[in-house]
Amino acid sequence: MTNDKNVISPFLGEHDHSHCETQALESAIAKCAKQGLRLTKIRQQVLEIIWAQHNPIGAYDVLQKLQEAGHKPAPPTAYRALEFLVSAKLIHRVESLNAYIGCPSPNANHQCQFYICSECGHVAEVNNAAVSEALVAGASELGFISHQPVIEVHGICKNCRV
Ligand SMILES: [Zn+2]
Ligand SMILES: [Zn+2]
Numbered sequence: 541m542t543n544d545k546n547v548i549s550p551f552l553g554e555h556d557h558s559h560c561e562t563q564a565l566e567s568a569i570a571k572c573a574k575q576g577l578r579l580t581k582i583r584q585q586v587l588e589i590i591w592a593q594h595n596p597i598g599a600y601d602v603l604q605k606l607q608e609a610g611h612k613p614a615p616p617t618a619y620r621a622l623e624f625l626v627s628a629k630l631i632h633r634v635e636s637l638n639a640y641i642g643c644p645s646p647n648a649n650h651q652c653q654f655y656i657c658s659e660c661g662h663v664a665e666v667n668n669a670a671v672s673e674a675l676v677a678g679a680s681e682l683g684f685i686s687h688q689p690v691i692e693v694h695g696i697c698k699n700c701r702v
């Protein structure tokens with residue numbers, strides 16, 4: 541199990557977000573180089589659009605932002621870029637919102653649980669192995685094989701509670 545040293549918390553409140561964006565891009569470039577993945581221009585542009593905020597963004601909005609920025613990729617190109625970023629674990633799909641969020645710790649073990657603030661919309665990613673193990677144990681008691689347990693917890697973050 542590996543953990544990034546500088547995990548970006550989405551519940552930072554007021555902060556220098558350009559730092560989050562720079563760090564995310566640097567980790568993505570490093571990860572792709574290490575794993576022999578190609579971070580093409582369109583893939584990087586999509587990653588930057590997703591990291592422009594800590595709120596999940598839908599595929600259609602990603603496409604619109606690409607167009608606003610003067611790029612005119614065919615929709616399948618943009619969607620394939622999203623698929624690449626998901627499979628490279630640089631972004632995640634938040635199923636309950638049908639949207640994408642940047643991964644703050646792309647080198648983590650990725651047994652993801654997501655905490656979603658219903659006020660500000662920020663999503664925090666936690667990789668708690670104990671939670672995943674409990675799910676696997678529960679599944680095996682049922683004779684059930686879980687492919688990808690999705691845990692998305694909706695609630696209120698500490699910034700929105702005050
Ligand atoms: Zn930020
Ligand atoms: Zn992640």
Ligand SMILES: [Zn+2]
Nearest residue numbers: 657660697700
């Ligand atoms: Zn919040």
